Structure formats: C-alpha cells, structure tokens
Amino acid sequence: METRPIMTNAIEVKNLTKYYPATGSGQAFLAVDKINFTVEKGEIFGFLGPNGAGKSTTQRMLTSLLTPSEGQIRILGHDLAHDAYPAKGQIGLVPEESNVYTELTAWDNLMFTGRLYRMSKDDRNARAEELLKIFGLWEKKDVKAENFSKGMRRRLSIAMAIIHKPALLFLDEPTPGLDAQSARAIQKIIRQLSKEGTTVFITTHQIEEANQLCDRVAIINQGKIAVIDTPEKLKQTFQQVQSVEIAFTGTPEGIKEKLTALPEVSSVIKIGDKWRLYNDAPPILLPHLVKFAEEENLSILSLNTLAPSLEDVFLQITGQEVGTIKVPPKPNKKRRKGGKR
Numbered sequence: 001m002e003t004r005p006i007m008t009n010a011i012e013v014k015n016l017t018k019y020y021p022a023t024g025s026g027q028a029f030l031a032v033d034k035i036n037f038t039v040e041k042g043e044i045f046g047f048l049g050p051n052g053a054g055k056s057t058t059q060r061m062l063t064s065l066l067t068p069s070e071g072q073i074r075i076l077g078h079d080l081a082h083d084a085y086p087a088k089g090q091i092g093l094v095p096e097e098s099n100v101y102t103e104l105t106a107w108d109n110l111m112f113t114g115r116l117y118r119m120s121k122d123d124r125n126a127r128a129e130e131l132l133k134i135f136g137l138w139e140k141k142d143v144k145a146e147n148f149s150k151g152m153r154r155r156l157s158i159a160m161a162i163i164h165k166p167a168l169l170f171l172d173e174p175t176p177g178l179d180a181q182s183a184r185a186i187q188k189i190i191r192q193l194s195k196e197g198t199t200v201f202i203t204t205h206q207i208e209e210a211n212q213l214c215d216r217v218a219i220i221n222q223g224k225i226a227v228i229d230t231p232e233k234l235k236q237t238f239q240q241v242q243s244v245e246i247a248f249t250g251t252p253e254g255i256k257e258k259l260t261a262l263p264e265v266s267s268v269i270k271i272g273d274k275w276r277l278y279n280d281a282p283p284i285l286l287p288h289l290v291k292f293a294e295e296e297n298l299s300i301l302s303l304n305t306l307a308p309s310l311e312d313v314f315l316q317i318t319g320q321e322v323g324t325i326k327v328p329p330k331p332n333k334k335r336r337k338g339g340k341r
C-alpha cells in the first residue's frame with residue numbers, strides 16, 4: 001500500500017488583515033494588509049520591518065492573542081478560527097513586553113508556566129532544571145526575577161516559552177536593548193532549538209539579526225509584505241548600499257563630481273561637513289579616497305565605513321520609504337477585539 005507523507009506547513013497565512021478600531025472620531029487603522037505567507041516546518045522564518053510595520057500585530061494574530069479582521073491562519077495544520085485549541089498547546093511565545101512575573105523566582109516562573117501547560121510535576125522539575133542550566137540561570141533559580149538584568153529576564157522568558165517543548169516558537173524582537181553577550185546567547189539558543197526541530201518565527205527590525213539567523217525573511221512595511229526571500233538576496237542588497245563617510249579639511253571646487261567619479265561609487269551626498277559615498281566595495285574605494293585627498297592637498301579629518309540602515313535597504317529592495325499608512329475604515333458591523341498596545 002502506498003503511504004504518503006503528511007506534509008503540513010508550520011504556518012499558512014492567507015489574506016490576513018487587521019484593522020484597529022477607530023478611537024473617538026478618528027479613523028480605523030489598517031495595521032496588517034492582506035498578507036500571505038507560508039512557513040515550513042523546521043525553518044527559522046524572519047519577519048523583518050521597521051517600527052510600526054505590523055510585526056507584533058501579525059504575531060499576536062498567529063498566536064491567537066488578537067482576532068484577525070479578515071483572512072485565514074493555519075498553525076500546524078489547524079485553522080485558528082475554528083480549531084485553535086490543539087494549535088495553542090504546540091506553540092511557545094516570547095512576547096515583546098516581558099511576561100516574566102518579577103515577584104516570583106526564576107524557578108517559580110517556570111513552575112507556573114509548566115502548570116499552565118498541564119505538565120506533570122516530574123516533567124516540570126526535570127525540564128526547569130535542564131532549561132535553567134542551558135540558559136545560565138541555574139545559580140539564580142531562587143532569585144526573584146525583579147533582581148534580574150534585562151538579558152536574564154529575556155532568557156527566562158524564552159525558557160518559559162519552551163518549557164513544554166513546543167513545535168513552533170514565536171519570538172517578538174527578542175534581542176533589542178540587550179547587551180551583546182545576552183543577544184548572542186539568545187541567538188545561539190534559537191539556532192539550537194531549530195537544530196532540534198523547532199520551527200521558529202521571529203520578528204525583528206535588525207537586518208543583521210535576520211541575515212545571520214533566518215532561513216527565509218519576509219520584509220514587512222506599512223502592513224504589507226514587500227518581499228520574501230533568503231537572506232542571500234538581502235545580503236546582496238546590503239552590500240550595494242554600504243557607504244563611506246569622509247570629512248576633509250577643505251571643500252575644493254567640483255569636489256562632489258570628483259568624489260562621484262571615484263571607482264565603485266554609485267552616489268554622493270553631503271551631510272553636514274561630511275561626504276557620504278554609497279558604494280559596493282569600501283575596501284577598493286578607500287585607497288582611492290586617500291589618493292584623492294593627497295592630490296587635492298586635503299587632510300582627512302574623519303573616515304567611517306557605514307553599514308546600511310534598514311531604511312536604505314528598504315528603499316533599494318522595494319522602492320518604498322519606510323513608514324505607516326492610514327486608510328479609511330472598512331465597513332463592518334461586527335465589533336472586533338482591539339488588543340492592547
């Protein structure tokens with residue numbers, strides 16, 4: 001008899017839309033605008049976009065915290081609108097705002113969460129010990145979370161999210177505001193979970209994080225997905241919009257044209273007393289800049305190679321400026337859950 005493997009995607013999203021209801025005399029706000037995407041099992045999928053793009057709104061809908069205005073979500077094969085319960089037990093969530101109970105110890109936070117997932121006492125104890133050790137918090141297990149650094153709280157929050165070994169883990173901007181060491185530790189844990197088979201959906205506004213961590217990245221801007229691609233494509237774009245910023249002791253005639261004519265330079269703009277030269281190859285450009293300064297009898301006051309901003313990359317990939325949009329309300333008589341900001 002022929003057996004067919006059951007191929008369910010981890011996440012399937014069709015036409016997903018969210019309007020936030022109007023407040024006072026204002027207009028309804030379209031935060032997520034008919035988005036479509038699929039996340040395969042085992043992937044680390046990045047949802048990259050600037051502040052206000054609709055990342056958290058999307059993630060809250062995917063985790064049943066917020067009801068969509070329109071569209072369908074399937075999580076691990078279950079339609080969230082009709083069959084959310086089995087999906088909920090298989091997901092873990094690290095929200096943007098800390099969900100750690102600061103008045104409880106690290107241990108008690110984990111016990112509390114384990115009970116929510118109806119884990120047996122033995123399972124809870126064993127898993128909590130394992131996680132606290134992995135997350136470098138074992139020595140602090142009896143310390144109240146109010147005494148933890150932001151990085152420690154975030155690690156605890158992730159431990160809480162995976163105590164029941166979810167098949168699918170959602171993380172909403174897990175690393176901004178953390179010290180570099182904590183951020184790296186968290187990225188390492190995410191990679192490790194992925195290796196063990198967990199599907200990961202992570203929102204971020206940091207291009208580097210998306211590049212380094214994700215198998216595929218969706219770029220979301222103004223509630224719409226601009227592009228879904230591998231980080232390779234992003235990396236290429238990233239390279240094209242590097243820039244070198246340089247300041248000289250003087251401003252000889254025609255300097256802008258001369259700088260633009262240097263090898264690898266695509267465009268030049270003046271920012272304050274600095275010249276910013278967009279180019280794809282700073283290592284090639286730099287010696288030419290030094291030679292240029294010599295020939296023009298100028299000294300170099302400062303010289304910096306800049307990574308592109310998210311704004312630069314967006315503009316390059318989508319031709320769009322980053323930002324948010326407001327649209328008139330959709331006629332709909334049903335009252336919707338607004339969700340807390």
Ligand SMILES: Nc1ncnc2c1ncn2[C@@H]1O[C@H](COP(=O)(O)OP(=O)(O)O)[C@@H](O)[C@H]1O
Nearest residue numbers: 020031051052053054055056057324339340341
């Ligand atoms: N509860 C809410 N009511 C009204 N507008 C909201 C609410 N939550 C978020 N928004 C707006 O929706 C847009 C998307 O927000 P959000 O999903 O939090 O973006 P991101 O996570 O990408 O920064 C923003 O313009 C934000 O101000």
Ligand SMILES: [Mg+2]
Nearest residue numbers: 055056057096
């Ligand atoms: Mg957010």
